[in-house]
Amino acid sequence: MAPAIELIGITKRFPGVIANDNINLTVEEGEVHAICGENGAGKSTLMKILYGMQPADEGVMKVFGEEVTFGSPNDAIDRGIGMVHQHLMLADQMSVIENVILGSEPTKGGGIIDFDAAKAHLAEVGSAYGLTVDPDDMIDTLEIGERQRVEIIKVLYRGAKVLILDEPTAVLVPQEVEELFNNLRELKADGATIIFIDHKLQEVLEISDSITVIRRGKTIATVKASDVTAGDLAELMVGEELPSPATGDSTVTTDVALEVNGLTVLDDDERAVVDDVSLKVHRGEILGIAGIEGNGQSELINAIVGTWSANSGNVRMAGKDITTASVRDRREAGLGYVPQDRHREGLLLDAPLWENAALGHQTGAPYSKGFWIDRASSRDHTGTIRSEFDVRSPNVDVSARALSGGNQQKLIIGREMTAHPDVLIAAHPTRGIDVGAQADVWNQIRAARAEGLATLLISADLDELIGLSDTIVVMYHGKLVATLDPSEIDPRTLGSYMTGAALSDASATDPGPSELSGDPS
Amino acid sequence: MTNPLLRRIGLALAAPVLAAVFALVISALVLELSGSDSIDTFRTIGSNGLKLETFVDTLNRATPLFLAGVAAAIGFRMNLFNIGVEGQYILAGFAAAVVGAELNAYALPGFVHTAAIIGTAMLVGAAWAGLSGLLKVTRGINEVISTIMLNFIATGGIVAALLPKVITDPTAANQGTDEIAERAWLPELNGLLEIVTREIGKGRRLTGVFLIAVIVGVIYHVVVNRTVFGYDLRSSGMNPFAAFAGGVPPKKMVFLAMVLSGLVAGLVGMPEILSENHAYDQGFIQGLGFGGIAIALLGRNSALGMTFAALLFGFLDSSSAVLQVQASASAEIVKIMQATFLLAAVVAYEFVSRIRQRDEVARASVATDVAVDSAAIGGASA
Numbered sequence: 034m035a036p037a038i039e040l041i042g043i044t045k046r047f048p049g050v051i052a053n054d055n056i057n058l059t060v061e062e063g064e065v066h067a068i069c070g071e072n073g074a075g076k077s078t079l080m081k082i083l084y085g086m087q088p089a090d091e092g093v094m095k096v097f098g099e100e101v102t103f104g105s106p107n108d109a110i111d112r113g114i115g116m117v118h119q120h121l122m123l124a125d126q127m128s129v130i131e132n133v134i135l136g137s138e139p140t141k142g143g144g145i146i147d148f149d150a151a152k153a154h155l156a157e158v159g160s161a162y163g164l165t166v167d168p169d170d171m172i173d174t175l176e177i178g179e180r181q182r183v184e185i186i187k188v189l190y191r192g193a194k195v196l197i198l199d200e201p202t203a204v205l206v207p208q209e210v211e212e213l214f215n216n217l218r219e220l221k222a223d224g225a226t227i228i229f230i231d232h233k234l235q236e237v238l239e240i241s242d243s244i245t246v247i248r249r250g251k252t253i254a255t256v257k258a259s260d261v262t263a264g265d266l267a268e269l270m271v272g273e274e275l276p277s278p279a280t281g282d283s284t285v286t287t288d289v290a291l292e293v294n295g296l297t298v299l300d301d302d303e304r305a306v307v308d309d310v311s312l313k314v315h316r317g318e319i320l321g322i323a324g325i326e327g328n329g330q331s332e333l334i335n336a337i338v339g340t341w342s343a344n345s346g347n348v349r350m351a352g353k354d355i356t357t358a359s360v361r362d363r364r365e366a367g368l369g370y371v372p373q374d375r376h377r378e379g380l381l382l383d384a385p386l387w388e389n390a391a392l393g394h395q396t397g398a399p400y401s402k403g404f405w406i407d408r409a410s411s412r413d414h415t416g417t418i419r420s421e422f423d424v425r426s427p428n429v430d431v432s433a434r435a436l437s438g439g440n441q442q443k444l445i446i447g448r449e450m451t452a453h454p455d456v457l458i459a460a461h462p463t464r465g466i467d468v469g470a471q472a473d474v475w476n477q478i479r480a481a482r483a484e485g486l487a488t489l490l491i492s493a494d495l496d497e498l499i500g501l502s503d504t505i506v507v508m509y510h511g512k513l514v515a516t517l518d519p520s521e522i523d524p525r526t527l528g529s530y531m532t533g534a535a536l537s538d539a540s541a542t543d544p545g546p547s548e549l550s551g552d553p554s
Numbered sequence: 555m556t557n558p559l560l561r562r563i564g565l566a567l568a569a570p571v572l573a574a575v576f577a578l579v580i581s582a583l584v585l586e587l588s589g590s591d592s593i594d595t596f597r598t599i600g601s602n603g604l605k606l607e608t609f610v611d612t613l614n615r616a617t618p619l620f621l622a623g624v625a626a627a628i629g630f631r632m633n634l635f636n637i638g639v640e641g642q643y644i645l646a647g648f649a650a651a652v653v654g655a656e657l658n659a660y661a662l663p664g665f666v667h668t669a670a671i672i673g674t675a676m677l678v679g680a681a682w683a684g685l686s687g688l689l690k691v692t693r694g695i696n697e698v699i700s701t702i703m704l705n706f707i708a709t710g711g712i713v714a715a716l717l718p719k720v721i722t723d724p725t726a727a728n729q730g731t732d733e734i735a736e737r738a739w740l741p742e743l744n745g746l747l748e749i750v751t752r753e754i755g756k757g758r759r760l761t762g763v764f765l766i767a768v769i770v771g772v773i774y775h776v777v778v779n780r781t782v783f784g785y786d787l788r789s790s791g792m793n794p795f796a797a798f799a800g801g802v803p804p805k806k807m808v809f810l811a812m813v814l815s816g817l818v819a820g821l822v823g824m825p826e827i828l829s830e831n832h833a834y835d836q837g838f839i840q841g842l843g844f845g846g847i848a849i850a851l852l853g854r855n856s857a858l859g860m861t862f863a864a865l866l867f868g869f870l871d872s873s874s875a876v877l878q879v880q881a882s883a884s885a886e887i888v889k890i891m892q893a894t895f896l897l898a899a900v901v902a903y904e905f906v907s908r909i910r911q912r913d914e915v916a917r918a919s920v921a922t923d924v925a926v927d928s929a930a931i932g933g934a935s936a
Contacts, residue, residue, distance in 0.1 A: 338799060340798050340799055359801070359803060360798060360799065360800075360801045360802075360803070361801030361802070361803075362801075363801075364800070364801045365801070370799060372796075372799055377793075377795050377796065378795050378796050378798075378799040379796055379799070380793070380796055381789050381792045381793050381796060381797075382792075382793070383792055384788070384789070384792060388785070388789070391785065392789060392796060392797070392800040393799065393800035393801055394800075395782050395785050395786070395789075395800070395801075396782055396801070401782050401785075404781050404782055404783070405780055405781055405782070406779075406780055406781060406782060406784070406785050408780075425918070426918050427917045427918060431914050431917065431918055432911070432914060434911065434914075434915075435911070435914035435915045435917070435918040436918055437918075440918075
């Protein structure tokens, strides 16, 4: 029997970066096949290709043995491939049945929607796969897990035999994850094929039959879930032969540049997303924060940068309390910021490069004099950033939108570094950029460190964290739960701290994360 | 067009030219369908446009349109849709007329009297717009909703309720506030034009507010493009999250942009108060706020663009009167031309900007390839 999905030599290039490099993947019919990899490893690009959202540059796709090319998701749906996106795409103010049929409404004479036929078909699909929903419920009355089930049913309703689930557990609480897994097992028993994208290793091991690991756009291995441990997977995911971002000799001083004391940040639901966090970053030190996304790292940096206000605790720069200072005051006091999402927080996409270079530094030289923007000197300086940081662009007047992601990132790094900050908050500084540019960014951070820069580094790339940091703290459920020495730790152990798995035994052997959460420095 | 410079110039001109052609074609169709002679009508508009008096009319009409355009553009730069310029200038005009009439009784130098009137108008405009800004910043109320509501409150509520209270002569045909003393009137600027032309006849007087509009235009251009504040405003409008991370507080900018927008909106009614009627009456000009939105859209929020847009709309407006008399066409044809022109221009701008964006991406990727190639060569030879 031909496999459900076969991808042979899939390659996809974006300007300056190869997202998928000769990917091979075979998914047998009726199995749950997990695709694992770090953020930016190329998983979502691959799924977009498989679902017809982007064409591959090279390679062959076979569905149930037949070679196919997809021009749009509709072609994929026609072949029985359906996708459940990470961010649920449902109309809240409509009922379940209305959402399910949206875009493929059955009609009876005169273009009137045939709800009876739709409901009958929905019931058929539901009983065939053991999924139940009330077709008349309004979406906004449903829990997240139930909404996700609606998304799955929506895909099945359209006749999908192969389901792609993009990080489905990211939005769920543990009980809901269990329920989702039960549903998936049910689907599998009824003959569906499931491609499951995730980076939470325990979950992957629990639900899947086979696992394919992707790293930096390449398929590393396909293994049977029964043959591997979480540790093996972590090793496959992060690799160990990569260019090392090692920091070299310690330049850590005793001057505290950034100090956070008992910081607590509440989200809109009044839950503590940052919970009594204390840390110190010294001049010449890189403090890495490890943690799976969504454990409070973003909120912590927002509170330090000042775009989100802290509910208690304080933040000090060079001894001065800046807890209530405006973002501008903090930036002017020497706080550099490389945001985690460059399009959202880092750039003015429609503005020329020189205006982007000025962003965050517009109140002083070389970008302005008093009230006036100094255009000549701004462009001049941007030209310097462009050549020193190898930002590939025709000139400094093109819009930031025209640049590739890697070049955009280099522009941001250049603008922050050339402002000579005292403290740098770097969130995923090399996310989505190619290996060469990554090494450049590491070099820049290292050079600045030698000159006394204090850096707070947040990264999902564990090699980067271990290689660059002088000290690593682990953030888990809003708390700092462990302080680790990067010279004595490998990605695998660090990974187990990040998932909370190592915490129970670590507290017995280590100096004790519980006491560290008070002051890890 | 392979020459990149030529191509860029071509693209810059393409949008307005395309829009103009489209507007002319549609208007001609409408004229023919309604039984008028389109060629004759366009000829009438054209020959009327050559008259000096029409030029004065055009400037008089363009002046408040331009001011309303700047007011709307300040909001647009910040991604705010200030629909309330209409209510802001009407309320401001009313308040300014009342204050101006009250001050008749005091012995003031003329320029102080004038300044008090203008100051009142600006402050009232700013306060009324600031209210929407405050609602948005503190309560998250969309400015489109609040400014529309405040338009009704200003015109149908406050002005309608207060106007009867300030009328001193209930027998007058056109009831309104008392006339402002002559010392506060702005001088006409005919002399300025007559330096280069013949004497302006037929009782046409170029409003003194024209100079104010020129000054406002220059200040707008300089502040938006050359100052840190203007940079903050634009960056906040383009990407409020990035601007915030770069130290620009979004709420403060929203509030300030609304206040500044209202400040300029307050000036829109000044030609009526200071040059034409010298009072607020029931015939006070309406609709300029919405005209201003059209000007801002057509002029792409740039001072120069809005100047051309205001002159064009002003000219078309001033043509509408002669059409009925000379070409037996309906005066409303002017409105149709304005609307089609605006619609076509917005579509053409979008079209051209997409071509531009594609060009840019192409050039940027060429730059990347060249750099990669030279790096490869450098690496090979090393």
